[in-house]
Amino acid sequence: MSVDQEQFLTVLSRExxxxxxxxxxxxxxxxxxxxxxxxxxxxxxxxDVAAPIDxxxxxxxxxxxxxVRSSDLKDATGNRPARLALNGEVIAxxxxxxxxxxxxxxxxxxxxxxxxxxxxxxxxxxxxxxxxEGAIHIDRTASPGQFVSYAGSDIARGEVLLRAGTIIxxxxxxxxxxxxxxxxxxVRKPKVAVVxxxxxxxxxxxxxxxxAIYDTNGPIVSAAVSENxxxxxxxxxxxxxxxxxxxxxxxxxxxxxxxxLSGGTSKGSGDVSHRIVSRLGQPGVIAHGVALKxxxxxxxxxxxxxPVVVLPGFPTSAMFTFHDMIVPVLRxxxxxxxxxxxxxxxxxxxxxxxxxxxxxxxxVSLVExxxxxxxxxxxxxxxxxxxxxxxxxxLRIDALAxxxxxxxxxxxxxxTPHVRxxxxxxxxxxxxxxxxxxxxxxxxxxxxxxxSVGSLGGLAAASRGECDMAPIHLLDExxxxxxxxxLKPGLELVPxxxxxxGIVFRRGDSRFEGLDARAAVKAALADPACMMVNRNQxxxxxxxxxxxxxxxxxxxxxxxxxxHNAVAAAVAQHRAxxxxxxxxVAYAAGLGFIPFAEEHYDFALVTARKNRPGVAAFxxxxxxxxxxxxxxxxxxxxx
Numbered sequence: 001m002s003v004d005q006e007q008f009l010t011v012l013s014r015e016x017x018x019x020x021x022x023x024x025x026x027x028x029x030x031x032x033x034x035x036x037x038x039x040x041x042x043x044x045x046x047x048d049v050a051a052p053i054d055x056x057x058x059x060x061x062x063x064x065x066x067x068v069r070s071s072d073l074k075d076a077t078g079n080r081p082a083r084l085a086l087n088g089e090v091i092a093x094x095x096x097x098x099x100x101x102x103x104x105x106x107x108x109x110x111x112x113x114x115x116x117x118x119x120x121x122x123x124x125x126x127x128x129x130x131x132x133e134g135a136i137h138i139d140r141t142a143s144p145g146q147f148v149s150y151a152g153s154d155i156a157r158g159e160v161l162l163r164a165g166t167i168i169x170x171x172x173x174x175x176x177x178x179x180x181x182x183x184x185x186x187v188r189k190p191k192v193a194v195v196x197x198x199x200x201x202x203x204x205x206x207x208x209x210x211x212a213i214y215d216t217n218g219p220i221v222s223a224a225v226s227e228n229x230x231x232x233x234x235x236x237x238x239x240x241x242x243x244x245x246x247x248x249x250x251x252x253x254x255x256x257x258x259x260x261l262s263g264g265t266s267k268g269s270g271d272v273s274h275r276i277v278s279r280l281g282q283p284g285v286i287a288h289g290v291a292l293k294x295x296x297x298x299x300x301x302x303x304x305x306x307p308v309v310v311l312p313g314f315p316t317s318a319m320f321t322f323h324d325m326i327v328p329v330l331r332x333x334x335x336x337x338x339x340x341x342x343x344x345x346x347x348x349x350x351x352x353x354x355x356x357x358x359x360x361x362x363x364v365s366l367v368e369x370x371x372x373x374x375x376x377x378x379x380x381x382x383x384x385x386x387x388x389x390x391x392x393x394x395l396r397i398d399a400l401a402x403x404x405x406x407x408x409x410x411x412x413x414x415x416t417p418h419v420r421x422x423x424x425x426x427x428x429x430x431x432x433x434x435x436x437x438x439x440x441x442x443x444x445x446x447x448x449x450x451x452s453v454g455s456l457g458g459l460a461a462a463s464r465g466e467c468d469m470a471p472i473h474l475l476d477e478x479x480x481x482x483x484x485x486x487l488k489p490g491l492e493l494v495p496x497x498x499x500x501x502g503i504v505f506r507r508g509d510s511r512f513e514g515l516d517a518r519a520a521v522k523a524a525l526a527d528p529a530c531m532m533v534n535r536n537q538x539x540x541x542x543x544x545x546x547x548x549x550x551x552x553x554x555x556x557x558x559x560x561x562x563x564h565n566a567v568a569a570a571v572a573q574h575r576a577x578x579x580x581x582x583x584x585v586a587y588a589a590g591l592g593f594i595p596f597a598e599e600h601y602d603f604a605l606v607t608a609r610k611n612r613p614g615v616a617a618f619x620x621x622x623x624x625x626x627x628x629x630x631x632x633x634x635x636x637x638x639x
Contacts, residue, residue: 011289014359018325020286024302030335031188040168043186044335049162054152055178059115063147066106067119070142081137115148122147165337187335192230193252194222195261196237197273217262217318228327229334242272249276262311262318273310277301291399293360295321320361342414346375349466352404354397363391367425370465375412376451392419422449424614428458428470430563431601436630440621446614454538462604463488468615470604473540482600494603498637500583501544503594504571517596521548524578532556533567533576545580584635
């Protein structure tokens with residue numbers, strides 16, 4: 001992409017962009033079709049449906065017993081039961097009565113059987129006794145209508161059974177079938193063509209070439225289309241070749257009701273989607289640039305009556321803008337009501353900086369605090385694939401605000417109708433060994449929420465009561481003691497396991513081969529072309545690195561990823577020559593490793609929470625032979 005970029009057209013507010021988009025599309029007549037009941041699941045009813053018959057269609061018995069005249073039983077008691085002669089028929093389900101129930105008679109009837117002429121009540125069989133051949137005794141009175149379900153008592157003929165816009169599910173199908181309706185008119189689900197753009201994209205299943213990424217937007221947008229009433233059609237992935245992309249977009253739009261692309265919205269010289277959209281039909285581009293974060297590059301267009309959307313390329317940006325701006329339009333086209341999002345109130349424990357002038361959406365994970373729900377920001381950028389899957393919902397920061405202060409009570413919009421507060425909340429330093437320890441909890445249906453913020457961030461969260469425990473590996477420089485000196489009142493130390501930290505490098509690099517850690521760092525500092533990769537401030541690994549560097553700040557020092565895996569990836573991909581990570585990660589990446597220090601990876605447990613079931617299960621797993629063996633096999637050393 002060229003450094004020079006065209007500027008966005010006038011950036012619209014979220015509300016203005018959505019209003020203009022909807023005004024260019026609606027009103028419009030929904031496209032309807034007839035569907036058999038079995039094929040109508042998930043569709044929206046196109047018109048009101050009135051009941052063509054009464055349900056039940058006749059007066060029927062709701063119990064097994066005898067159809068009677070209530071007046072014959074007005075004086076019946078246990079001491080003086082009424083004696084009634086039995087009529088010569090038994091009414092079962094589906095059997096039409098032939099005989100009239102006259103005064104002094106009764107007719108045997110099954111549950112669901114039609115009530116015969118002359119009867120106005122049914123007596124349960126449990127309340128009768130035989131009174132010789134062809135007669136019964138009844139020892140209690142019966143009120144008119146007793147155990148009789150009258151015709152139309154469930155559904156009356158002519159009653160509006162279902163309203164237009166109702167989403168057809170199993171319950172609705174049951175109501176329609178009860179009225180004998182075999183098929184209904186529904187709004188035809190719009191066919192949505194999904195196109196991915198970008199030279200860097202590789203289809204899942206193919207080999208990943210250097211600098212390429214797997215196409216995730218295609219599958220995730222297609223799934224979101226299906227969730228919101230559309231029929232997705234993945235029309236393919238196209239490189240940033242204007243001619244090929246335009247041919248693909250025209251073919252996709254011609255065979256669909258809506259076209260959704262991802263990527264190609266930033267208006268750089270390599271981004272061609274928006275230019276093609278402007279040629280696809282009238283009125284063309286409605287908005288290119290919306291005051292959203294994430295999602296500013298969104299492009300909205302209407303081409304000859306069909307909506308065309310170009311989403312940002314980063315997955316989180318793409319999905320936020322799709323759900324916020326596109327779903328309302330898609331659901332209207334599908335005849336569905338607006339999405340009913342569940343919302344909860346939660347306290348934000350940390351300050352969240354925001355950009356003035358842009359409505360910002362921040363994904364959060366919900367945990368249970370001492371005084372209610374706590375919304376923890378995910379901390380992942382708009383390129384994070386896991387952000388949507390791991391978050392419980394999002395909060396909104398108004399365009400006129402430059403921050404959300406710590407302690408703010410905010411409304412969180414949930415991604416699902418209900419949120420399950422985790423049984424165990426872990427906030428602190430990340431380690432792949434945690435997956436081993438928590439695996440038995442998942443098998444026991446205990447949910448675990450793990451948020452990686454570093455050792456110091458975890459200690460702060462634990463002190464505020466925002467988690468059950470904080471994984472830490474902090475070395476006190478004064479005492480050379482791990483972790484214990486950092487505990488605050490209300491926290492206690494649970495020994496975890498040991499893991500070896502060391503220098504990671506590419507095998508065969510003569511600057512590091514055969515040296516110990518201190519000599520390797522000295523050799524790296526002696527070579528100005530030798531680039532390091534650091535770790536984030538607050539990480540226990542960062543403390544070890546700074547001790548080795550002794551105040552030096554070599555090239556790459558300010559490159560500060562937040563995980564051991566990111567350090568290994570930087571070295572393996574030649575973006576750095578050395579860094580510090582743990583042995584299991586280094587070996588998994590096929591890199592050389594120089595041991596430096598076996599650190600203590602322990603857990604700062606919130607004492608007030610130690611009796612919670614999730615905590616007890618974690619501690620039990622940590623001590624279990626099976627877990628210890630699995631940790632050993634992975635390269636860790638349980639204590």
